[in-house]
Amino acid sequence: MAEGLRFDELRIAHRGAPMLTLDARVAPGEVLTVMGPSGSGKSTLLSAIIGTLAPGFALTGRITLDGTEITRLPPERRRVGILFQDELLFPHLSVGGNLGFALPARLRGRARRERIDAALRDIGLEGFAPRDPATLSGGQKARIALMRMLLAEPRALLLDEPFSRLDAARRGQIRALVFERARAQGLPVLLVTHDPEDAEAAGGRVITLG
């Protein structure tokens, strides 16, 4: 089976100079941790997977997700979710608006609102829909960001040092929540991090770039 996220001889070069190569598979529910110093190409790899590689980078090889090649697909059709270090909640939308933005259009009206309310309940933030994201705590924002990503029904998850901004107490909590959700939904996860503790908690294979 070709399930999960696959990299077939993926090579990325910048202005002709080779940057990284990757040949790997991340099974559903599995976490692949990518480590490496700054400049080793971690964020370039993420850009390549979500499809926002800047001009000047050349990519060869294939990326497949659940058997479909996504290498040349526009970002919005890849169904790859990403969490950054910052929560990046859209500041002009309410909490509910942020979640609604992610929700597929096929859900309408009442069903849509109910789905949002259920999602908020799910992460212990019941009744937060009308709130201004700027009024939330760091942990609350992180949970909203995670839920927002999950509501878009992704088929793989990319994590770009998503826990590094959180305080120690929250970090473990959120990390556990993310991994638990990913596993429960059978999503392949690619985690980019500096933090060996993250890698350890992820419990999967570790690749070091650079």
Add this chain to the structure above:
Amino acid sequence: MALSLTRAAPALTLLALLGPVAAGLAGTLAPAFGLMPALGGSEISLAPFRDLLDWPGLPRAVTLSLFTGLAATFLSLALTLLICAGWQGTRAFAALERVLSPLLSVPHAAAAFGLAFLIAPSGWIARLIALPLDWERPPDLLIVQDPWGLSLIAGLVVKEMPFLLLMSLAALPALRPAQSLATAQALGYGRVTAWAKVILPRLYPQIRLPVYAVLAFSISVVDVAMILGPGTPPPLAVQVLKWMNDPDLAMRFRAAAGALLLLALTVTALLLWRAGEGLSARLASRWLVAGGRGRADRALRRTGLGLGALSAALVLLGLAGLAVWSLAGLWRFPDLMPQGWTMRSWMRHGTELLALFGRTLLIAATASGLAMMLTTACLEAEQRYGLRPGTRALWLLYLPLLVPQIAFLPGLQVAALLTGIDGTFGAVIAVHVVFVLPYAFLSLSDPYRALDPRYAIVAQALGKGQSATFWRIRLPMLLRPWLTAAAVSAAVSVGQYLPTLLIGGGRVPTLTTEALALASGGDRRVIGVTALAQTAAAFLPFALALLIPALAWRNRRGMRHG
């Protein structure tokens, strides 16, 4: 926004403007080298330049233009930064922000007239002293029109400082200054010093283009210089206008050569400024990390606030002076207030101007709307397709700012005549777009580029296409700077005099063409009426630019700046 259209936007924008820009430049270049067949100049020659060099006032006029332009820009920038550094996020700053829109709305010439009436030896301030001291005659002091152009510099600073402040306010939120400032202050840095060390190095690149625009404007400004600047000789731009308007049509050759010299002067000033930037950066690189915590912090803060308040007061008091004049009967020195009051100036001119309000705003809305559409499409193309190398050629858009309008227009006028659009409403809007677009671009491009690209990535990862990302994420997040840029554009459009008159062929009168013609009679009563009417027209877009985000984001703390 259709995908292919967005991709083509930079090329389309350039194409749409290349014609006018080329025509405008050709209209300057050709006569500068002796070519102007309508006046019998059919051979290339350097005679216009020789003629220009023979003009005895040239060295002084050139020095004056450079000095006043550079000084006005430096002071406007320094004051802007000092105010931001010392007061951003405080109540005093919020108060200054509130008067920003009226300050920006006052036309340059009106502000200059107002300032002249305040500071002249027979002006309002002098009258305050004259009454208790029983002066019958004002002292014979050279304050306005002084040979060094100091009052001209003051007149420019009071108008350009608000513009730079506006541009800074649009750029600042993306830098999240509060966090950086708190960090630096926690390390023991004084407020101003902290700001200069941690915010300024990131802010300056974002307001660089507006600063260049201020520099180019200050060097080629005509109306303010005619009112406040010296006349023996005047700055080069004024002299070029005089030659251009000289009844002796042969002077047009010298005027064109002068306009080219003025262009060269502007480029020189920009290069000097750039060199200054480089030098400051070199010096600052050591100073930034040398650990000095700043000693004169309090004094600097007070100076900034004092000068900022003074600058705002000069414009607003000047406007108040003009308002009183618009209602004045006989009013002589040393009376502080008119001997009699009358509505006659308003009855005579007010209704006339009011009738032109609608058309003026319609032109402004259309021209700034088009300019904003092109600008947004270009910047969006840059975000989506990384067309930056391709967009490099967009510097051509700034040419209408660099070449003095008076020299740029004849060529543009000929082009409009050749295409047969001249004298129409559409032609007036088109020519406004040429002069409005640079301002739209420089007001919007930096905030646009400064928006964290990861928001768009998140949106796309959530399954939204480019179009949805633009309409639902980028545009709303940029609502404030977008509206600000639109307001600046609209205000620029409202202020266009010569393009409207020349391209409109007198068929499309606007508030400004009417106001300037009426005001050319020099009566302060009439100037008062026209100045207030023009201010009102320019104020409307600025007010909307403030009001709309305030209403739309009243429940979104993250969308407030600071």
Add this chain to the structure above:
Amino acid sequence: MIRRPMRNWLPLGLAAALSVTTPTLAFAEADPADWDAVTAEARGQIVYWNAWGGAENVNAFIGWIGDLAQDEYGVTLEHVKLSDTAEAVSRVLAEKSAGKDAGGAIDLIWINGENFAAMKRQGLLFGPWSEDLPNWRLTDPEANAALTADFTVPTEGLESPWGMAQLVFYFDTARLPEPPRSMAALAGWAAANPGRFTYPQPPDFLGSTFLKQALIELTPDPEVLSAPVDEADYAAATAPLWDWLDALTPNLWRQGRAYPQNAQRMIQLVADNEIDIGFEFNPNAASNAIANFQLPDSVRSFVLEGGSLGNASFVAIPYNANAKAAAMVIANLLLSPEAQARMASPDELGFGTVLAMDRLSDDQVRIFDEIPVGIATLTPEELGPTLPEPHPSWMERLEEDWTARYGAAR
């Protein structure tokens, strides 16, 4: 009238990009000799009259003429308000550059002096037409040379006069009991009252007029001024003027380090009590300023002994005007006794009439007799003789030299 096709040129760059064919159609143009045909053609036309818009009374007068034209001839008059006549000249020049030899945007220009000379020289004017207007018969060009020689340049029917103007000084009797009445006396008065006199900076029209007025009084032989400047001993003719200015300048307002920009600014300086004496090229200027609350009603006018410079204001039609017939109708209306009397009234413009009283019927003369005298306006007798303008080349030389001596290096 048949015009020869004119060759058109384009500025460099445009010429390469576009090729333009000159319209070679011969237009049947209005011939003022057949006045009925002109008025028939004019009916329904719109005349765009480009005229300085800085004076409320002029704007109102133009509006009044427009109403009259609509009522009597079915001609619509649009006043395109300019801040400088040069804007209209630029416009015609651009139209010529673009090869737009018909259907131009300007139908009528308020013009005189140097602007007329330049447009005439460059072939930018339509005509001759003005001497065929029906009301031209009411003028007497033999008695009033200013009607056919604009700054000595022959008008040759290319422009039609509508008002006479003259250089007149004014002062506030409440502050200055007795003004100096010659250039020599003026210099003496300025020495005794430093900082209380100035003049608009040449080449402003009024400033240059002041120089010419002084030159006529001071030069040894004023006769030479009517011929082009290179035919005279310029240095000898102007030496007394420069000596006089050298003595006067340190006693000027701001010690001559700054000058007012124009006539309007000078009115403001008198109102602000910065200077004591002002002047204008309009005998009614002081009365107008009083009516506009600019000056107190204690202001009075005076002229210099020996006469003062005077000339006529004209209207001209650009060579490519769109509504030539209607433009001629307006020009003719301006010459009608009714319009002339209104214009001459100090409540309106206060310009002198260009009509000759001995060519008018008794009824027409009576309208002029009934014109009230403005509070600060001099009677024709008090105005005294009108001095002819020197040849325009003198003005150009004087402006250049003045700038080199006082306007550039200080």
